[in-house]
Amino acid sequence: MGNGYVVPAIVAVTLVTVGIGFYGLRLARTTSDFLVASRAVSPTWNAAAIGGEYLSAASFLGVAGLILKYGVDVLWYPVGFAAGYLALLLFVAAPLRRSGAFTLPDFCEVRLGSRRLRKLATVFVIFIGWLYLVPQLQGAGLTLATVAGSPYPVGALLVAVVVTANVALGGMRAITFVQAFQYWLKLTALAVPAIFLALQWQADARPAVTPPDGPAFRTATTVVVEHRATLTLPGGDTREVRPGDRLEFAAGDPVPEVSGAATAATDWLLPDTAGDDDRGLFATYSLILATFLGTMGLPHVLVRFYTNPDGAAARRTTLVVLALVGVFYLLPTIYGVLGRIYTPQLLVTGQTDAVVVLLPGAALGDGTIGRLLAALVAAGAFAAFLSTSSGLLTSVAGVISTDVLGRGSVRGFRLATVIAGGVPAVLALNVSGLDVSQVVGLAFAVAASSFCPLLVLGIWWRGLTDLGAAAGVLVGGGAAIGAVLLTVLGPPLSGWPATLTTQPAAWTVPLAFTVMVAVSMATRRRLPRDVGVTMLRLHTPETLRL
Amino acid sequence: MTGAEEQDVPGRPDRAAPVPAPRAPQPPRRTRVVLAEVSRPRSRAERTRSELTQQTRVGETLVQGLMRAQLSLALRLSLLVLIGLGGLPWLFAIAPSVGRVTLLGVNLPWLLLGVAAFPFLIGVGWAYVRLAERNEQDFTDLVQRPER
Numbered sequence: 001m002g003n004g005y006v007v008p009a010i011v012a013v014t015l016v017t018v019g020i021g022f023y024g025l026r027l028a029r030t031t032s033d034f035l036v037a038s039r040a041v042s043p044t045w046n047a048a049a050i051g052g053e054y055l056s057a058a059s060f061l062g063v064a065g066l067i068l069k070y071g072v073d074v075l076w077y078p079v080g081f082a083a084g085y086l087a088l089l090l091f092v093a094a095p096l097r098r099s100g101a102f103t104l105p106d107f108c109e110v111r112l113g114s115r116r117l118r119k120l121a122t123v124f125v126i127f128i129g130w131l132y133l134v135p136q137l138q139g140a141g142l143t144l145a146t147v148a149g150s151p152y153p154v155g156a157l158l159v160a161v162v163v164t165a166n167v168a169l170g171g172m173r174a175i176t177f178v179q180a181f182q183y184w185l186k187l188t189a190l191a192v193p194a195i196f197l198a199l200q201w202q203a204d205a206r207p208a209v210t211p212p213d214g215p216a217f218r219t220a221t222t223v224v225v226e227h228r229a230t231l232t233l234p235g236g237d238t239r240e241v242r243p244g245d246r247l248e249f250a251a252g253d254p255v256p257e258v259s260g261a262a263t264a265a266t267d268w269l270l271p272d273t274a275g276d277d278d279r280g281l282f283a284t285y286s287l288i289l290a291t292f293l294g295t296m297g298l299p300h301v302l303v304r305f306y307t308n309p310d311g312a313a314a315r316r317t318t319l320v321v322l323a324l325v326g327v328f329y330l331l332p333t334i335y336g337v338l339g340r341i342y343t344p345q346l347l348v349t350g351q352t353d354a355v356v357v358l359l360p361g362a363a364l365g366d367g368t369i370g371r372l373l374a375a376l377v378a379a380g381a382f383a384a385f386l387s388t389s390s391g392l393l394t395s396v397a398g399v400i401s402t403d404v405l406g407r408g409s410v411r412g413f414r415l416a417t418v419i420a421g422g423v424p425a426v427l428a429l430n431v432s433g434l435d436v437s438q439v440v441g442l443a444f445a446v447a448a449s450s451f452c453p454l455l456v457l458g459i460w461w462r463g464l465t466d467l468g469a470a471a472g473v474l475v476g477g478g479a480a481i482g483a484v485l486l487t488v489l490g491p492p493l494s495g496w497p498a499t500l501t502t503q504p505a506a507w508t509v510p511l512a513f514t515v516m517v518a519v520s521m522a523t524r525r526r527l528p529r530d531v532g533v534t535m536l537r538l539h540t541p542e543t544l545r546l
Numbered sequence: 547m548t549g550a551e552e553q554d555v556p557g558r559p560d561r562a563a564p565v566p567a568p569r570a571p572q573p574p575r576r577t578r579v580v581l582a583e584v585s586r587p588r589s590r591a592e593r594t595r596s597e598l599t600q601q602t603r604v605g606e607t608l609v610q611g612l613m614r615a616q617l618s619l620a621l622r623l624s625l626l627v628l629i630g631l632g633g634l635p636w637l638f639a640i641a642p643s644v645g646r647v648t649l650l651g652v653n654l655p656w657l658l659l660g661v662a663a664f665p666f667l668i669g670v671g672w673a674y675v676r677l678a679e680r681n682e683q684d685f686t687d688l689v690q691r692p693e694r
Binding site: 078079082083085086087089090091094285288312315318319322323326327329330333460532535536539540541543544 | 606609612613616617620623624627631632635636639645653655656659660661663664665667668670671672674675678679682685686
């Protein structure tokens with residue numbers, strides 16, 4: 001609070017984003033310029049842009065927050081977010097580029113020649129896009145509220161307006177430069193403070209991350225309660241707290257255990273064991289499946305592949321992305337771990353998503369360096385919101401303009417952008433209670449249960465038919481969407497029903513594959529006639545046929 | 547691109563012979579932007595297609611061989627990841643003592659998941675790119691020298 005550098009840093013990031021957008025605008029002239037950046041984007045830029053687009057609020061803020069709260073078991077989030085690119089590389093990258101499809105609906109039509117399947121894919125692209133956009137806008141609202149004390153809607157609307165205007169006016173060519181710039185900004189914004197934090201930890205004589213008595217407050221801290229919760233005090237007593245309660249802790253006081261969080265040192269430090277129960281293991285494998293297979297079905301990731309000149313370049317670009325993303329994901333763990341020492345109050349408030357933004361100030365003090373680093377981190381967080389929402393908006397708007405409005409014109413694309421940005425902005429203002437990382441995880445689960453089987457079977461299995469694909473997407477993706485809606489809107493569940501709906505991928509992904517294969521085999525007469533030609537195009541190197 | 551524009555540029559040395567008006571340029575086939583209107587096969591595409599169908603017997607077997615090679619490569623590497631990474635939760639669950647092993651003061655699961663997983667994934671990806679390109683090279687050689 002009261003950090004004079006934060007607001008200028010956020011304004012600077014926003015202005016640079018808009019500035020590069022307008023620089024790119026001078027280059028964007030025709031519809032194809034707008035949508036595929038004329039395929040004049042170099043592989044290094046393209047890889048940095050994919051990385052910049054991919055590292056969202058969930059990666060920048062959410063992962064560290066989850067690690068602070070739950071410990072070693074959630075390290076699967078960053079591993080899975082990175083491994084998703086390996087699955088994309090192994091099964092999809094080169095053939096998808098060779099198919100010439102620009103969006104997922106295009107792929108449906110190229111491979112299976114069905115307009116109906118195309119419409120179905122359009123619905124799923126829009127749903128996943130919006131499901132992913134809402135938490136980005138929310139993250140912006142919460143971050144600005146945390147660091148600058150503004151009301152929640154300001155941050156959400158700011159990002160929505162900037163991104164919509166930028167995409168509508170500049171198209172993807174501008175976005176490529178913006179995204180590439182933002183990858184490096186995000187990496188710097190986490191890496192530089194991390195170095196200072198590690199040095200500070202050394203200077204403080206390496207305080208233990210998991211002291212035997214549980215985490216303790218280092219300084220006198222006042223916590224204001226915002227949600228109902230049950231606190232377990234170290235003596236074993238429990239206490240109900242209500243919104244508005246003020247809790248005072250002196251330096252050295254132990255941190256009470258909040259219902260749901262893994263405060264106890266061993267829970268946090270050690271992985272789930274068989275003795276606990278099977279649900280933890282099921283949830284872990286479900287998460288692994290969703291993140292490994294979901295990445296290839298995210299609409300804003302696939303669009304990028306068209307900007308590669310050929311299949312081999314698409315593979316190399318994906319490998320560079322994997323490396324860039326892997327380097328980035330080394331950092332959030334450091335924040336989550338040091339957060340146990342320097343910002344334990346977040347375990348009580350439950351606002352663990354704020355750990356990345358608050359940690360530099362808390363660990364390094366109120367001096368100039370602490371404030372500058374806090375501002376740098378806030379700027380990086382805004383870069384995350386801006387870049388991911390730009391990419392999502394571009395792809396959702398592209399699909400709306402071509403498949404819903406049915407026009408390929410630049411004006412149509414601009415109109416579609418306003419529609420695509422307006423809906424999640426309204427949603428973000430009305431649902432402020434959702435958990436950022438959880439919603440993003442659900443988006444991965446939906447993508448993994450709908451587009452992943454469609455792509456993998458479409459590329460590698462000649463026997464896929466349009467009816468089979470549609471049935472698989474409807475059943476698998478529909479089940480995942482049902483689980484999402486039940487989690488977000490439904491009554492609180494416990495036990496197995498809760499595990500099956502909050503981490504649905506472990507049953508919806510196999511379901512989608514099974515239905516897709518079974519229905520395709522039953523409708524073998526509908527095999528597309530040109531399947532041999534399509535396969536030839538998907539799998540043979542371009543050099544042969546030019 | 548038109549002749550008129552070129553003449554407007556002052557100071558440009560005259561070419562030896564005036565360039566004849568270019569014939570209608572062939573649209574480069576692979577740079578088409580595929581949007582809502584996925585292009586219907588045109589007469590030019592028709593010709594390419596007939597070339598391909600001539601190859602069908604040989605070509606189809608060749609393509610199937612390439613697909614099989616690429617798919618089995620991808621599946622073998624996925625299996626490596628499945629065992630290397632996917633086995634970890636199970637290992638931690640059945641052998642809790644593994645989680646208590648510390649290296650340099652850090653518990654093993656933190657090192658494996660927080661650090662070692664990323665170079666492992668990148669290494670697998672690197673190997674895939676190399677091997678997949680080799681498969682394609684083999685295929686190209688095979689097609690370009692059919693007598694062998």
